[in-house]
Amino acid sequence: MAPERETDAVTGVETTGHEWDGIRELDNPLPRWWLWTWYGCIAVAIAYWILMPAWPGLHGYTKGLLHASDRANVATELQALDVQRGSGAAMMRKASLTQIEQDPKLQAYAQQVGQSVFGDNCATCHGIGGTGGKGYPNLRDDVWLWGGTLEDIQHTITVGIRSGHPQARLSQMPAFGRDGLLPPETISDLTEYVVKLSGRPADTAAVARATPVFAAQCVACHGVDGRGSQAVGAPNLTDAEWLYGSDRKAISGQIFSGNGGVMPTWGGRLSPETIKALAVYVHANAGGQ
């Protein structure tokens, strides 16, 4: 049944005949502003379809007269970045470590690359800025376990330390206590000996007892005078820098358990140019040798 249309007495406008609980709908025209906005939207949409990529099809999509493509834009930008980086990387590949460090432009490039790669890959262990922590050497001082020349640092980064890489820097201090090589009293005597080596007051009788033991068990790696050896990554025991701590507890703990820090190999993961940049970055910020 068709709705009944009638003229509203108050407004004089015809009703649509729809009625809900006594409320009736007036058949007013749409507001002009609304209608024009709507026409406008339709026009913009049609113009957009024509100019820009829009409609999906079975084998792709309509490309639009402007041939706009974000994918192509990204590709162009990446290409530009490659050219920019490529020249930097190419220069790094050709130059020797010393040349990089001495050429202000290459040095600046290495610092920039080095800093960002260090933040992403090394700071987790060596600390932001490379100041290290217990078991993780400070890379900002000029105390080196495995050597502080540009080449030493490059090699350490490339092969790692006790990393499982076939050429890794490798050595293992025996676990004198845990493996029962030395009795606890001797370990505490040796602890006094190491304290004495680093120039601090120590129990003289214990030091005397430990002297022959140190000569027999420790000098092979730490040297006759206790100054260590970079060939085996054995720290200098006479200075104030400690990998595991300077107090008696830390020292006897290391003699007991013979910890050996592990540093991953980066050779396969970072390009040779990046490792060069890192070596220069670490060396330059460490007052390197």
Ligand code: HEC
């Ligand atoms: C998973 C932890 C870890 C990460 C990540 C790490 N290192 Fe190390 N690194 C170590 C440890 C542990 C040592 C000390 C090993 C030892 O006791 O001989 C070390 C030692 C070094 C040394 C030798 C220091 C010396 O005194 O001879 C250099 C250089 C070095 N790291 C640079 C880097 C660089 C550059 C990166 C980033 C590409 C990096 N490390 C990432 C753990 C790490």
Ligand code: HEC
């Ligand atoms: C086979 C070589 C080797 C022998 C032998 C050896 N050490 Fe070590 N020692 C090392 C290495 C390598 C380290 C560093 C471990 C690391 O980098 O994680 C070390 C570290 C230490 C440390 C910690 C230094 C620090 O900076 O925290 C002490 C203390 C120490 N050794 C004492 C001794 C004493 C005492 C003996 C003899 C009883 C001895 N070592 C025998 C290789 C050796």
